[in-house]
Amino acid sequence: MPEPARNDAAGMLLTLAGVHTHIGEYHILQGVDLQVPRSGLTVLLGRNGAGKSTTLRTIMGLWHASAGRIVFDGQDITAAETPAISRSGIAFVPEDMGIFSGLTVQENLRLAAIGGAFDEERLEWIFGLFPALKRFWLRPGGTLSGGQKQMVAIARAIIEPRKLLLIDEPTKGLAPAIVDNLAEAFEQLKARDTTILLVEQNFNFVRSLGDHVAVMDDGRMVHSGSMEQLSEDEGLQARLLGLHAGAVH
Known part of the structure; x- marks a missing residue:
């Protein structure tokens, strides 16, 4: 890993400071500033194409910042490679979930366990979060429903303790009962001192779950603050998100 760097916040x-990301000829992130407090859930909102997923992938080192700085837990990880970033304590759940279709649920999780061995107490806690995983333990990932695949993806990310989870659009296309299950899982993760940075389009899902919020537009941050403030200010919601009173998104 790179040498330690002071995190002044x-x-x-x-902390992301002035982060730019280019993908080919496209300039996606254009000076992103973002701060994620410890031990809470920060929601990253914005319209499609605003740069939210690119922000997560840049943090994870899947795309490298072309300018700016990323500091995680006192370490400058701006130029670090993805395996080193993962070892530092960050896990990433992409929008497409990224599970291995030909492997069983057990095998998907075992790949993420240190040395391939499970901490049995932690595994039982995960089964408590997602009981379906125990029922489908030996079933190939490709045969699962969308909600079940999302459970596998999140379980794989937390099979080992992590300081930070990056989760991209976890509720997309899921049934309400599965969404409620995910909300409970996130609450329990927060209670275990896991910090979460969550990209999400469903504002009703995150308004009671999130502690902090940042809003992106055209590759830049246009707002940051408490979720409580945004939830209570319909005018701010309308200006930033295009929401109106009584809207369901």
Whole structure:
């Protein structure tokens, strides 16, 4: 890993300062500033194409920043490679979930366990979060429903303790009962001192779950603050998100 770097933002687990990301000829992130406090859930909102997923992938080192700085837990990870970033304590659940269709649920999780061995107590806790995983333990990932695949993806990310989870659009296309299950899982993760950075389009899902919020547009941050403030200010919602009173998104 790169040498330690001072994180001047007190209480921040992750800080992005002036981050630019180019993908080919496209300039996607255009000076992103983002702070993620420790031990809470920060929601990253914005319209499709605003740069939210690119922000997560840049943090994870899947795409490298062309300018700016990313500091995680006191370490400058701007130029670090993805395996080193993962070892530092960050896990990523992509929008497409990224599970291995030909492997069983057990095998998918075993790949993420240190040395391929499970911490049995932690595994039982995960089964408590997602009981379906125990029922489908030996079933290939490709045969699962969308909601079940999402459970596998999140379980794989937390099979080992992580300081930070990056989760991209976890509720997309899921039934309400599965969404409620995910909300409970996130609450339990927060209670275990896991910090979460969540990209999500469903504002009703995150308004009671999130502690902090940042809003992106055209590759830049246009707002940051508490979720409580945004939830209570319909005018701010309309200006930033195009929501109106009584809207369901």
